Amino acid sequence: MSSSEGVGFGRDGSVVTITLARPADQNRLTRDVLVTLQGIADRLSGDGESHVVVITGSGTEFFSMGILNPAVRATYSKEQILELVRIANRLYDAIEALPQIVIAALNGVARAGAAELALACDIRLAAGHATFALPEARWGGFPGAGGPVRLPAIVGRGRALELICTGREVDALEMERIGLVSGVYPAERLLPEAQALAARIGASGPLATRGAKRIMNVRNAAGFAAARALSDALRHELEWSRDVDEGMAAHREGRAPRFTGR
Numbered sequence: 001m002s003s004s005e006g007v008g009f010g011r012d013g014s015v016v017t018i019t020l021a022r023p024a025d026q027n028r029l030t031r032d033v034l035v036t037l038q039g040i041a042d043r044l045s046g047d048g049e050s051h052v053v054v055i056t057g058s059g060t061e062f063f064s065m066g067i068l069n070p071a072v073r074a075t076y077s078k079e080q081i082l083e084l085v086r087i088a089n090r091l092y093d094a095i096e097a098l099p100q101i102v103i104a105a106l107n108g109v110a111r112a113g114a115a116e117l118a119l120a121c122d123i124r125l126a127a128g129h130a131t132f133a134l135p136e137a138r139w140g141g142f143p144g145a146g147g148p149v150r151l152p153a154i155v156g157r158g159r160a161l162e163l164i165c166t167g168r169e170v171d172a173l174e175m176e177r178i179g180l181v182s183g184v185y186p187a188e189r190l191l192p193e194a195q196a197l198a199a200r201i202g203a204s205g206p207l208a209t210r211g212a213k214r215i216m217n218v219r220n221a222a223g224f225a226a227a228r229a230l231s232d233a234l235r236h237e238l239e240w241s242r243d244v245d246e247g248m249a250a251h252r253e254g255r256a257p258r259f260t261g262r
Contacts, residue, residue, distance in 0.1 A: 005036040008058070014051040014202040015195060016044065016100070019058055020114075026065035027057040029113055034067070034087045041094040051206050052198035053098065055121060056105035060187050063104075063130065066112030070139055070251035078239045088113055088145040089232070092120035096150075097217065099210045101201050105194035106130040106172075107187065116143055119150040122213065124180060125194050126172040127187040132180060135167035140247025140257060142234070149224060149231060155180055 006027075008019035018040060020027040029037075044050060057063040067084055068076075076084070095102055095117070104110075104121035110132045118124050118132070126132075134143045134151075142148060143164060151160040155178045163170065175181040185193045201209060242262050250257035 005032045006030065007033055007036045007040070009040060011050065012195070013199075014049065015054065015198040016050045016052070017054045017056070017191075017195065019056055020064050021058040023059045023062075026062045026109075027059070027114075028065050028072070029067045029088070029117070031084060031087065034084070034091055038087070038091045038094065041091060041098060044098055044100060045094065047100075048206075051100055051202045051209060053100045053102045054105055054191075054194050054198050055095075055102065055117070056191060056194065057107050060108055060127070060129070062108045062114075063106045063110040064114030064117070065109065066114040066116075067145070068113065069111075070248045073248055074252070082239060085144045086232075088116070092117060092146050096120045096122075099213070101198075101209055101213060103194050103198055105190050106132070106175075106181065107190055109133075112136060112143070113145050116145040116147045116150070119154065120146060123182055123197070124175075125183050125185065125190060125197070126175055126181040127190040128172050128184055129187060130172045130175070130184075131169045132175055133167065133169040134164050135169075137165050138167040138247070138257075139251060140241075140243040140245075144231060146231075153220065 006020070006022040008021045010017045020033070022028055022033065044053065067088055068081065073081060101123065102121040104118040104124045106118060106124060106126040108127065108130055110118050110130065112135060115132050115134050134147050136143050148160070148164060151164065159178055170180065172181070172184045176184050183193065242260060247257050
């Protein structure tokens with residue numbers, strides 16, 4: 001498997017495996033990692049030899065901690081934060097649009113922007129100890145890389161609002177119960193099971209698998225575009241709100257935030 005900018009890439013027949021490989025940094029999706037992943041997605045979009053893509057993280061602790069948390073945010077300007085969100089949105093849209101079937105193998109914690117990456121995949125599997133969370137509301141914000149757009153289609157509107165608006169963490173068994181993942185496996189079996197599923201899909205006719213995915217994507221396209229535009233507009237407004245600054249300050253100071261809705 002080759003590796004570049006914290007991203008591993010391997011190929012076995014028609015199955016490609018991409019590994020988020022920054023274990024010392026909780027497999028964080030840095031700008032360089034996002035750009036590297038975008039380059040891979042751009043190449044895969046025209047790759048007629050690969051039929052399935054598996055995305056996982058290195059180690060057993062984190063699939064990925066995501067892109068931003070309060071500590072990381074403090075090192076960026078608001079313009080840089082918006083740029084990162086735009087880069088992530090472009091990447092996740094590209095992953096969702098890939099002709100290949102994309103499987104996320106959640107080997108550990110999937111949080112914030114990494115949880116949104118998993119939502120952009122077609123199928124999700126989880127290790128028994130894996131967790132999933134969109135904690136942004138507890139910091140005064142909302143998921144800006146597709147969470148409110150994609151999650152309702154997977155778990156339903158009410159459940160999606162509950163998860164996003166409370167920011168609570170979901171364990172693997174609940175993920176399976178609410179349909180967020182298709183299967184839960186012991187940690188040592190997760191990647192072999194994901195690759196076995198990928199091989200079974202890859203053995204099917206590519207016109208069939210690619211055609212089915214394309215039909216589903218077209219079905220969702222019109223509503224997605226409007227939701228994406230609203231998300232981008234609200235995200236810009238959010239970054240200059242008092243609430244988002246209060247959320248970051250409260251996290252740094254170890255106190256409960258005092259949100260005012262402004």
